[in-house]
Amino acid sequence: MKLSDLLKKRDALTREARGLIDTAEKAGRAPEGNEQTRLDEIRTECEALDVRIRNQAMLDEFDRQAQAEPLENGGGEFEREASQVSLLRAIACSAGLDGDFGREREVSAELARRSGRKPNGILVPTQVLQVRNRRGFETRVTTAAGGGSGSIFEQGRPDMLIDALRSNMITTGLGATVLNGLEGGPVSIPAIDTGQSGSWIADDAALTPADIDVNKRQLTPKTVGCLTEFSRNFVLQSSPDVEDLARRDFSNALAVALDGAALVGGGANEPSGVLDQITPGTLATPSWQEVLNLVKSVEVANAAMGRLGWAVNPTAVATLRGTTKVSGDAGAGFIMDSPTELAGYQAMSSTGLPLVGSPPTGSVIFGDWSSLIVGAWTGIDILANPYAATPFAKGNIQVRGLMTADVVLRHVESFAGATDVPAA
Known part of the structure; x- marks a missing residue:
């Protein structure tokens, strides 16, 4: 029992x-007869x-x-068990709450064995960031009673897994290459900096040899984390919808951090992102020709292939949508006629591209997004703290999630951008 x-x-x-x-x-007497007999039975x-x-x-x-037994058997046992791990049960286990957490402990032990690292809390697979349906509310501090503002997502097929990280990161939406389930230390990615070239020759003439210059780009484990707060009653829920709320909260936080590093980066402990590596062009006086010049800079580098598109700051979107291609002639159209397209290529807006300088200016990036590689190592380290001062006073649980990830560019020449788009 x-x-x-x-x-x-x-x-x-x-x-x-x-x-x-x-x-x-109430009767002014001591228990007697059957009353005393029953009291003696209750005492026993x-x-x-x-x-x-x-x-x-x-x-x-x-x-x-107890140290759980790793899931080392073949036949897909680990994958089956990992797909059934609950983020809320993992949080409850880490917080020391009562419950059956056998699966979560076993999967954590296997992830620790595979990654070669000992977690501070409990390791959960990256699958816990996948939302099993698209119906629910999104809140930052989540309670069992709801509350707070949120957005309603349209209902989708419950048997379809929606990768929340991919859907919330514009870099992956634009076509960035995602490598999941990495293990161990640094991972090398081959990159051909100088390829072979063909040439025309006369009869009996010799071809000029051309060596391939093969280098490598390296994904190095870096830590990205988020800190959130759940009520105790919320953590104890078993509803799939509540589970999805918790997953969405974590995936949103990690997506924002990963997107920011991929688009810009270069800060303390951050990967070096696109804007940190390229030499920006200019859109200080936005014109149709300047936009085309950014596209041209990628094309002349023979890098206009793969998944071409734009990442645009909302400030830059407002400016480009309000600027005509031909000065004073609205009939000729605007530089950005559609909020999802620029110069014939897909465009996505994100505040992950920051405002720069004073007065603040917007940023744009054009390029082959498949050349941007996002790597995620196995397992997310979940540590619950029910004694943090502010959450404790409210009866809540503070939860920290740590994920090991990195981003790298295979070819810097695949991108061009500007950070000087004036506000509208």
Whole structure:
């Protein structure tokens, strides 16, 4: 029997005993006859229950402290178990709450074995960032009673997994290459900086040899994290919709951080992103020709292939949509006629491209986004802290999630951009 069931049974006996004693006191007498007999029975049952409660509490504590067995069997056992891991159960396990967390502990042990690192809390697979349906509300501090503003997502097929990280990152939406499930230390990505070239020759003439210059780009493990807060009642929920809320909260936070590093980066402990590596052009006086010049700079580098598109700051979108291609002639159209297209290529807007300088100016990036590689290592380290000062006062649980990831460009020449688009 579960510890919670034993405690409930003891509480019921206590209430029954209190009722018998209260009845006797109201009558101005001591318990007698059948009343006293039942009180003696309750005392005996409670003493036996106390022993069972102590033993069950000891076993539960041993289970919490036990090292789970890694899932090493073949046949896809680990993948099946990992797909069933609950983010909320992992949080509850880390917070020391009561529950059956066997699957979460076993998967964590296997992830630790594969990655060669010991987690501070409990490791969960990156699958926990996948939302199993698209119906729910999105809140930053999430409680079981709801509250806060949110957006409603249209209903989708419940059997289809929606990769939340991909859907929330514009870099992957534009076509960035994502490498999931990386293990160990740095991962080298081959890159051909100088390829072979063909030439025309006369009869019996020799071809001029051309060596291929093959280099490598390296993904190095870096840590990206998020800190959020859940109510205790929320963590104890078993509804799939509530599980999806928790997953969405984590995936949104990590997506914003990864997108910012991929688009810009270069800050303390951050990867070096696109804007950190390229030499920006100019759109200080936005014109159709300047936009085409950015496209041309990628084309003349023979890098206009793969997934071509634009990442644009909202400030730059407003300016380009309000600027005519031909000065003073609205009939000729605007530089950016559509919010999702610029110069014939897909465009996506993101505040991950920051405003620059004073007065602040917007940024744009054009390029082959398949040349941007986002790498994610196996496992997300979840650590719950029910004693953090502010959440503790509200009965909430503070949860930290740490993910190991990196971004790298295979070819800097695949991108061009500007950081001086004036505000409209």
